[in-house]
Amino acid sequence: MIHFFGNQNSNVFAVQATKELSTETITKLVWLFGNQPKIEQASLDAFFVGPRAAMITPWSTNAVEITQNMGIDGIIRIEEFKAVTEDFKDYDPMISEKFNGLNQESFTIDVQPEPILDIEDIATYNQQEGLALSDEEVEYLNDVSKKIGRALTDSEVFGFSQVNSEHCRHKIFNGTFVIDGEEKPTSLFKLIKETSKQHPNDIVSAYKDNVAFIKGPKVEQFAPKRADVPDYYATEEFDSVISLKAETHNFPTTVEPFNGAATGSGGEIRDRLAGGKGSLPLAGTAVYMTSYSRLEKDRPWEQKFEAREWLYQTPIDILIKASNGASDFGNKFGQPLICGSVLTFEHKENARKLGFDKVIMQAGGIGYGKVNQAIKDTPTKGDKIVILGGENYRIGMGGAAVSSADTGEFESGIELNAVQRSNPEMQKRAANAIRGMVESDENFIVSIHDHGAGGHLNCLSELVEDTGGKIDLDKLPVGDPTLSDKEIIGNESQERMGLVIAEEHIDTLNKIAERERSPMYTVGDVTGDDRFTFQSKTKGNKPMDLAMEDMFGSSPKTVMTDKTVKRNYEDITYTSDNFYEYLDQILQLEAVACKDWLTNKVDRCVGGKVAKQQCAGPLQLPLNNVGVMALDYKGKEGIATSIGHSPISGLINPIAGSRNSITEALTNIIWAPLKDGLKSVSLSANWMWPCKNEGEDARLYEAVQAISEFAIDLGINVPTGKDSLSMKQKYPNEEVIAPGTVVISAAANCNDISKVVEPVFQKNSGDIYYINLSQDDFKLGGSSFAQILNKIGNDAPNVANANYVKTVFDTIQKLIKDEKIVAGHDVASGGLITTLLEMCFADNNLGAELDITALNEKDSFKVLFAENSGIVFQAKDASIESTLSEANIEFFNIGKVTESNVLSIINQAEVFTLTVSRLRDVWYKTSYLLDQKQTANGLAENRFNNYKNQPLQYVFPKHFTGKLADVIASETKQSVLNKKITTSQAPRNDKKRPKAAILREKGSNSEREMANAMYLAGFDVKDVHMTDLISGRETLEDIQFIGAVGGFSNSDVLGSAKGWAGAFKYNEKANTALKKFFKREDTLSVGICNGAQLWMELDLVNPEHEVHGKLTYNDSGKHESAFTSVKIQKNNSVMLSTLAGTTLGVWISHGEGKFSLPYAEDKYNICAKYSYEGYPHNPNGSNFNTAMMCDTTGRHLVTMPHIERSTFQWNWAHYPEGRKDEVSPWLEAFVNARNWIEKK
DSSP states (O other): OEEEEEOTTSEEEEEEESSOOOHHHHHHHHHHTTSOOEEOOSOEEEEEEEEOTTOOOHHHHHHHHHHHHTTOOSEEEEEEEEEEOTTOOOSOTTTEEEEEEEOTTTTOOOOOOOOOOEESOHHHHHHHHTOOOOHHHHHHHHHHHHHHTSOEEHHHHHHHHHHTSHHHHOTTTTSEEEETTEEOSSOHHHHHHHHHHHOOTTEEEOSSSSSEEEEEEEEEEEEESOSSSOEEEEEEEEEEEEEEEEEEOHHHHHHSHHHHHHHHHHHHHHHHHSSTTOOEEEEEEEEEEESOOOOSTTOGGGSSSOOOOOSSOOHHHHHHHHHHHHHHHHHHHTOOEEEEEEEEOEEEETTEEEEOSSOEEEEEEEEEEEGGGSSOOOOOTTOEEEEEEOOBOSOOTTHHHHHTSOBTSSOHHHHHTTOOOOOHHHHHHHHHHHHHHHTSSSOOEEEEEEOOTTHHHHHHHHHTTTTOEEEEGGGSOBSOTTOOHHHHHHOOOSSEEEEEEOGGGHHHHHHHHHHTTOOEEEEEEEOSSSEEEEEOTTTOOOSEEEEHHHHHOOOOOOEEEEOOOOOOOOOOOOOGGGHHHHHHHHTTSTTTSOOHHHHTTSOSOTTSOEEEOSEETTTTEEOOSOEEEESSTTSSOEEEEEEEOOHHHHHHOHHHHHHHHHHHHHHHHTTSOBTTGGGGOEEEEEEEOBTTSTTHHHHHHHHHHHHHHHHHHHTOEEEEEEEEOBOEEEOSSOEEEOOOEEEEEEEEEESOGGGOOOSOOOTTSOOEEEEETTOSOOOOTTSHHHHHTTOOOSOOOOOOOHHHHHHHHHHHHHHHHTTOEEEEEEEOTTHHHHHHHHHHHTSSSOEEEEEOGGGOOSOHHHHHHOOOSEEEEEESSTTHHHHHHHTTOOOEEEEEEESSSEEEEEETTEEEEEEHHHHHHHHHHHHHHHHHTTOSTTHHHHHHHHGGGOOOOOBOOTTOOOOHHHHHOOSSOOSSOHHHHHSTTSOOOOSOSOEEEEEEOTTBOOHHHHHHHHHHTTOEEEEEEHHHHHHTSOOOTTOOEEEEOOBOGGGGTTSTTHHHHHHHHTOHHHHHHHHHHHHOSSOEEEEETHHHHHHHHTTOSOTTOSSOOEEEOOTTSSOEEEEEEEEEOSOOOTTTGGGTTOEEEEEEEESSOEEEOOSOGGGSEEEEEESSSSTTTSSSOOGGGEEEEEOTTSOEEEESSBGGGOSSGGGOSSOOTTOOOSSOTTHHHHHHHHHHHHHO
């Protein structure tokens, strides 16, 4: 039966239930749907847009779980439908459909599960299903069939195609190359592996796991002592490994960008969960490359190559939706995105069409693990095979194989199958269960692998590759009853992890998983018979039963035969009078222009360990070179990561393209102090190439060889990477091939996270210097300047000498560690002129007077627009010159910083006078145009008008010294010396410390930073999950301070914290525990972000009001992420009263942060307001500019800004000049809580 709630003229909720709804259930559902009534009709006669009938959405999965947690049973699906007109077309047919009425059949899928098929004609089946098997592989499978004396099943053929696809087996990289008739001596993979052989440096694991591990520092684990029960946080040291990984999800992102990019991000996170016996993700990176956006009709560089009849989505759609998808996944999973890149390009010359029509969507990231868990064990007979995470749906059937083919090659039905389903909150639960094992005294996981392309077939077969295993088909979780056996075992539904664990330890994992609400299924056994079998125990059907050697096959070696094609591109010609016009155009290219449209919607602070993200300076513009994460809360050791690519210079010369790409990554990561300088760096190389097109395989070989040789010459390694070698889009009447691209991701141990240099000129410091790292002449080939002229050029700059790069890198590193460099930036997209302008952009009234005559290039266009690898930096004083001279580095003192709005540059007899603020607006314009496509209520224009008028300016408390010992000092004698609390090694649980607890729900992601702020302030802190309260394991009776944490409980389905509030309202034990806590007069609480939404939803802040305030959707209609500032009002809040009168910087990251307050301002205890009323500084449009408020007693505080992610100087994206504080003023709020409790 389907029941309808809502208003059929606007939004309708369709609720599918197995039985009639009771009055009590209807009352609960009406509350859950925001007081929308039940519609007493069996069908609705109107037009609606909603999810495809066959696709149970993740939204539905979460909504159904919310009802279960509210004590409602029998509901199997809930979907939301929007009323539309008959001619409405503005919806995405990939994920939605238009319904002419809703009725009892709206969720009926008229599909019977297909029986197991015996495949007699493998070649025909291969074509029909789009499996991308080669003729040799078809022949191999026919031979296997003969050998085993039966026809192979559809699952076996499909399974072989997945586990042996180019996507999974990298046949081209392992293949033989014959170029110009000569067989190359080594494979591409061997070339890459040679880097680690020559320079293992700190490698712990390379090429054989889901991630690469490099040796990390000794750091401190801050975690609850046990993960299976509510327990107190404790600290212990461990030897770490650092993980590095990058993946692409190009094909699914081309077809359906939001879910394609979301699951690309999710898949890469799962790789970092699956390192060794389990490891933990820390931060993400993202790269987007598409064809031109055509944001405006008259942009000259976009006119030469006419727009295609795009197959699925336009480039604008892809840029917006893909970045929304990747951002949404990271935001909800709780992983900050700290570094990224964008490139748009297309070109038509001599009937050859180039462009990123098949897009590049790369998700990368860094993480960490424990050195003693970094290598997987081999499963033994009798071990159990377990799956954590979500159910099976008809998703990405053939995703691995389809990703290995050109887009547009198959029937669109097959390609539609690659539409993904993203459920980050489910992945978070599975990740938390793994985290519980990794952080335990002993991790019992034997081996772990992620589910991605190829589904169970790929994941589980790799888990038991050395031993064999038998999977019980009946135990696999099925979310769609119409799936055939082949679809159950082969679909690539995301958010799942497979692992092997000894039977005796299953119970430990099960307790943790239950507590985290992570579904867990024990699906099979390790057999030791070297066979891989799926069989139903109840029905006996056996869709797969193959020897491991047959499944993983000795399919024939791929041979790539090609010839070198020398391409001559037209020369670059330009008019010397048009300098300023050219500059304006370059600053609007997506690769050069402001990326605020990306950074303003992606979380850059979650976890409280972000030490450097994209945005810099008082204006918080996305200009930083490098992302840095702390490895613990001690504020010293961390990981730096950066990105480099140069595909357009690679079109001219693939060797130069490779060397430029590595050097760009290095000139970005150079600004973070690394443990052993350049030697600390490891690289990931991700290859996107249009193979099997004439000349391209030859170019790929040259490019890979160049990466290998250059890395070896630099003394560094490439321990990980991935390839996507079908980068061609086929249209009915043309083909567009993507420029061969290598994206380099660099990672290294940054051993002083507080010394990272930003690209913001300092007004009261030394001179500006330039170093040409390329040691090549200034050349315009492959540059952004060439791009705006619709040219590629024939002469691209190269990097001449690896030893010189090494010397410069390590010398600059020493100067950074000695604090001799106050600002620095790389020279890349847009050339030297862009670098110099960007260093002036992040503050107002910041300019420079420069003379570059000494660079000895008469042609100012070449010297200013060429993209030769180089760096620009500002020194503290002239003492750096002797250091550089001693190292034989050629450097140029090019001028000084001025307090003005002008950047003036002299070259020979020419003088260029540039107005910084005008050019900053030009540079910002593309971001504004893209922002218009994603921001509601005209607020993109407000952002554009206000960004430069809302600089961060602070007023610190007069009594604040920045010393932890001073901040935590209290009149009450501590059980240990005050000094001791500063090192989190102080003994805890000595019964004299007040007890605090963090409250979390599935989807919460901010518990660690909240717990740490409480811990540092002197509390013993307990980890409490909703499952603890519902079950009665926890009552809060001995707790005096609770923090309801931030995140996306239940994925924000049906409104932020609605489901979490439902779990409190409709579960007796949880309800009683919270009511009793709030009734006591010796208790305090803070709700931050999602926790604030919870307190507001439960009416805990102003219980005396008849009509309650709510936290609702931001006026912008999107997630907002920013480092903003608040003014603390005179207030009676226990936590904030001592900070009254201050103006402090603070992180915000939310989608529903608007305080909607029905009464006059004097009816509320508003503790803090945003420092500027206008958007974006006030990110949500809150009434009365409210950022924080408390109840009348001052004991219960709600805050949308994340004070717990802003407790250290290195957390702040911009901090007052010249200070070196151990903690920020925000820690005082938590200390105030402790002081108040101690006096009770």
